[in-house]
Amino acid sequence: MTDNHKGWHELLAYALLGYRTTARTSTREMPYLLVYGKETVIPTEVEIPSLRIIQEAELDNAEWVRARYEQLAMIDEKRMVTVCHSHLYRQRMARAFNKRVKTRLFQIGQLVLKRIFPHQDEYKGKFSPNWQGPYVIHKVLSE
Template identity: 65%
Template sequence: MNGAVEAANKNIKKILRKIVDNHRQWHEKLLYALLVYCTTIRSSTGATHYMLVYGSEVVIPTEVEIPSLRIIQEVGLDDAEWIRSRHEQLMLIDEKRVDAVCHGQLYQNRMTKAFKIKVNPRRFTPRQLVLKKIFPHQGEAKGKFAPNWQGPYMVHRVLSGGAVILAEMDGRVTTKPINSDAIKKYYI
């Protein structure tokens, strides 16, 4: 959930950067940025956030000032017809949400397929020499000009799913498996 909030905040900040000059009065434009964010169709679901929550598209302030065909049609309804129309819209919310879930699953399948085309799986064998990546959060990461790889290590055992257990060159085996994405072959 936290990742979704961070992604939403990032997108709202992008929108704000486009409509605010020099970081001034961003708070005055925030409502417009939120309106844009909630009313933009997401490629992952094929629907807007507003549609998924409320079951109908949002009425933007411009449509109130200059009535659109949708607003004109709703204004012409008497109370009973409007209630019936709104009730029908609310009954369709679940169907629209199911459509969005299906669209999202298709989107994920497309993204997975596109990702797998680009991925070259790394295959390692026991006793093969490798280097291990130094990640920024590790104590070995010393700065911009420090090496990015450490080792060499020897592959002790290959696990399913692309993980391996490494051994030091003196034969000491590490107990913690490492993802094969974080190692590369070492050539002498």
């Protein structure tokens, strides 16, 4: 491992391999598996073959093609399960976030602070303030 940051490009391939072969919390699956329909073979397994690699190496071409076709047929099912799980995960995260949100009701004539975001027309240059003091509510927008 290098102490300085000059050799980061040498370790990038290992970092990407680790990222792509680690199961995500939101999907319960590895990104590599969802894309290719097959678990990854890490470089160590090439040098020191695991049982999975040995069994796959002993298959003849017709059996390997059949096994691969079955894996690819199951990939759509895995993707659908992943979509369902990520939807449930998103709902759980939203529920946890919404527990801390305090709803506020504003009445007509009440003073509030108005923020100006960069994508609005009222933005005037790089150093302009992001608020212009109190703003009186003239009309309540329906939800």
